[in-house]
Amino acid sequence: MKALKIVAGRVSVLDRDDVDTDQIIPKQFLKRIERTGFGQFLFFDWAREPGWELAQNPILVAGRNFGCGSSREHAAWALQDYGFEAIIAPSFADIFRSNCTKIGILPVVLDEAQCRAVAQAGEAEVDLDGQVVRWPGGAARFEIDPDVKHRLIHGLDDIALTLSHEDAIAAYERDRERRGPVTTAL
Amino acid sequence: MGAAHPKTLLDKIWEAHEIAPGLLYIDLHLVHEVTSPQAFEELRLGGRRVRRPDRTLATADHNVPTDGTPLAKRIRDELSREQVEMLERNCREFGIPLYSLGSEHQGIVHVIGPERGVTQPGMTIVCGDSHTATHGAFGALAFGVGTSEVAHVLATQCLVQTKPRSMRIRYEGELGFGVTAKDLILATIGKMGVAGAAGHVVEYAGRAIDALSMEGRMTICNMTIEGGGRAGMIAPDETTFAWLDGRAAAPSVIPEEWSLRSEPDARFDRELVIDAHAVSPMVTWGTTPAMVVPVTASVPQPKSSQEERALTYMDLEPGTPVQEIALDRVFIGSCTNSRIGDLRAAARMLDGRRVADGVYAMVVPGSQSVKAQAEREGLDEIFKRAGFDWRSAGCSMCLGMNPDVASPGERVASTSNRNFEGRQGRGARSHLVSPEMAAAAAIAGHFVDIRQRDT
Numbered sequence: 297m298k299a300l301k302i303v304a305g306r307v308s309v310l311d312r313d314d315v316d317t318d319q320i321i322p323k324q325f326l327k328r329i330e331r332t333g334f335g336q337f338l339f340f341d342w343a344r345e346p347g348w349e350l351a352q353n354p355i356l357v358a359g360r361n362f363g364c365g366s367s368r369e370h371a372a373w374a375l376q377d378y379g380f381e382a383i384i385a386p387s388f389a390d391i392f393r394s395n396c397t398k399i400g401i402l403p404v405v406l407d408e409a410q411c412r413a414v415a416q417a418g419e420a421e422v423d424l425d426g427q428v429v430r431w432p433g434g435a436a437r438f439e440i441d442p443d444v445k446h447r448l449i450h451g452l453d454d455i456a457l458t459l460s461h462e463d464a465i466a467a468y469e470r471d472r473e474r475r476g477p478v479t480t481a482l
Numbered sequence: 483m484g485a486a487h488p489k490t491l492l493d494k495i496w497e498a499h500e501i502a503p504g505l506l507y508i509d510l511h512l513v514h515e516v517t518s519p520q521a522f523e524e525l526r527l528g529g530r531r532v533r534r535p536d537r538t539l540a541t542a543d544h545n546v547p548t549d550g551t552p553l554a555k556r557i558r559d560e561l562s563r564e565q566v567e568m569l570e571r572n573c574r575e576f577g578i579p580l581y582s583l584g585s586e587h588q589g590i591v592h593v594i595g596p597e598r599g600v601t602q603p604g605m606t607i608v609c610g611d612s613h614t615a616t617h618g619a620f621g622a623l624a625f626g627v628g629t630s631e632v633a634h635v636l637a638t639q640c641l642v643q644t645k646p647r648s649m650r651i652r653y654e655g656e657l658g659f660g661v662t663a664k665d666l667i668l669a670t671i672g673k674m675g676v677a678g679a680a681g682h683v684v685e686y687a688g689r690a691i692d693a694l695s696m697e698g699r700m701t702i703c704n705m706t707i708e709g710g711g712r713a714g715m716i717a718p719d720e721t722t723f724a725w726l727d728g729r730a731a732a733p734s735v736i737p738e739e740w741s742l743r744s745e746p747d748a749r750f751d752r753e754l755v756i757d758a759h760a761v762s763p764m765v766t767w768g769t770t771p772a773m774v775v776p777v778t779a780s781v782p783q784p785k786s787s788q789e790e791r792a793l794t795y796m797d798l799e800p801g802t803p804v805q806e807i808a809l810d811r812v813f814i815g816s817c818t819n820s821r822i823g824d825l826r827a828a829a830r831m832l833d834g835r836r837v838a839d840g841v842y843a844m845v846v847p848g849s850q851s852v853k854a855q856a857e858r859e860g861l862d863e864i865f866k867r868a869g870f871d872w873r874s875a876g877c878s879m880c881l882g883m884n885p886d887v888a889s890p891g892e893r894v895a896s897t898s899n900r901n902f903e904g905r906q907g908r909g910a911r912s913h914l915v916s917p918e919m920a921a922a923a924a925i926a927g928h929f930v931d932i933r934q935r936d937t
């Protein structure tokens with residue numbers, strides 16, 4: 297994962313609430329077995345509606361409960377492939393937010409007025425280290441889990457980090473692991 | 483501790499599985515073909531193995547044609563075939579047990595876990611699928627994860643997680659005649675909204691929950707994600723133990739640790755109380771599961787631009803009585819409502835009647851074992867005589883990644899969990915209902931209040 301400290305640039309706006317992952321990347325594209333190339337299918341059906349416009353910028357400002365619905369990481373892959381490195385919204389669905397941070401997209405929660413201000417400004421700078429979003433005419437602090445921040449800033453590999461706890465995992469399996477079920481015995 | 487901090491069911495399971503702060507041991511990892519290929523690829527690239535194949539179980543479900551195609555290599559759609567064959571190769575290479583096409587145990591991942599008895603009280607369970615919440619019906623902590631996390635669990639058997647907040651939804655009173663678990667959860671989501679439980683693990687409690695079958699409890703927990711919840715759970719009881727008794731992976735004697743519940747004075751971060759007795763059979767009218775009304779109501783006036791958009795997509799006029807909405811298709815299936823109890827309940831609505839002219843109706847059992855059981859009971863004959871298409875196990879029209887899709891503009895009564903735009907086919911209009919309501923609607927050609935029907 298690429299290290300991520302500052303995302304700066306123009307802002308795209310998707311002013312809809314409860315945008316679900318079925319809209320972000322419809323199911324017919326989940327048949328791909330690659331991890332790349334999903335950007336061209338982003339918002340596939342909506343993109344065919346008259347008046348649709350979503351510029352390829354580093355920052356997306358979205359509505360409430362963004363990314364609800366399925367756990368498909370393809371949604372985060374598609375947004376990243378399209379160019380988004382940070383998404384600002386009043387709230388995110390849990391699994392989607394987690395998926396974003398696993399691949400190096402920064403989800404930022406600001407309140408609705410602040411989101412509107414960033415959308416209107418048209419450009420912004422998201423500073424992960426300082427936990428602040430700045431835009432022409434304003435700035436706002438945002439919260440982020442310190443562990444997630446650490447991983448994102450250093451571009452750390454989750455699996456390697458967890459495997460550094462090998463002793464603790466092995467001890468758990470030896471002393472505390474529950475008996476069964478054993479799937480390989482079925 | 484103890485008296486000072488009475489624990490919730492979530493606290494207890496969490497504590498029993500926390501290895502280091504924020505690192506959770508996973509007892510069972512369920513895998514399907516759609517969210518796993520890139521995870522196995524990541525393992526290969528990193529030269530890593532699967533840590534615990536014996537805690538992992540895979541099945542093919544999303545891409546599976548439901549016409550009885552016997553082998554992966556016979557799947558006609560090239561990409562679907564490739565995805566299922568890739569799952570077969572990955573499971574072989576990494577030693578993971580798999581129910582693929584041709585297996586008598588193949589089925590929807592959230593149906594087969596409980597059915598084989600691998601879903602048990604007190605466990606931590608994950609799967610690259612948001613409806614993993616289903617397994618919480620057994621008193622497990624079960625939630626959906628993304629593909630990066632699938633790779634992480636395969637490699638480490640652990641998951642990095644901050645502990646979610648706790649929420650209890652307590653139901654007062656009992657469900658009325660003709661009102662099902664599906665109606666209860668739809669009404670609940672209608673009340674709290676699609677993000678109402680965001681960031682929380684929801685424990686469902688109360689007499690209405692105690693009285694439900696395991697099937698009904700699974701329906702409830704399954705749709706927790708539709709209310710934004712991380713996971714749903716129900717304390718295990720005699721109903722749970724009896725249901726697991728005799729299943730392949732279940733122990734012959736019920737372990738004491740299975741008797742798990744929130745302590746009486748345990749504090750939840752949030753509480754919601756709902757009058758179960760006031761719930762009617764429900765029908766969704768819009769494009770989120772929270773856009774829902776009782777079958778006796780009319781399509782509401784839009785209160786936001788989102789609702790206006792939904793009405794346009796659904797091609798509905800505000801003020802139209804729900805029972806006047808005519809249907810083109812009926813789908814009974816999905817991990818929400820495709821277990822034997824669901825099929826029995828739907829079949830009871832059919833006996834001796836025929837699907838209305840112009841309606842195409844299909845039943846898709848959740849697993850091959852559900853299918854076999856239904857056929858032993860003669861349910862297939864009841865469905866077929868009524869004019870239903872009797873299919874083989876898979877996700878089918880719940881999301882249409884397989885040949886089962888609705889056409890643009892078609893109106894569907896569906897027992898699945900999501901009525902999002904395009905979910906069941908581009909331009910398709912989905913109304914979520916219970917299996918009983920779906921069956922009755924198939925006969926009438928429009929929604930009906932099953933409480934008013936003479937049986």
Ligand code: SF4
Pocket residue numbers: 543544590591592611613816817818876877880881898899
């Ligand atoms: S039946 Fe539907 S919701 Fe359930 S796992 Fe399959 S696609 Fe997902």
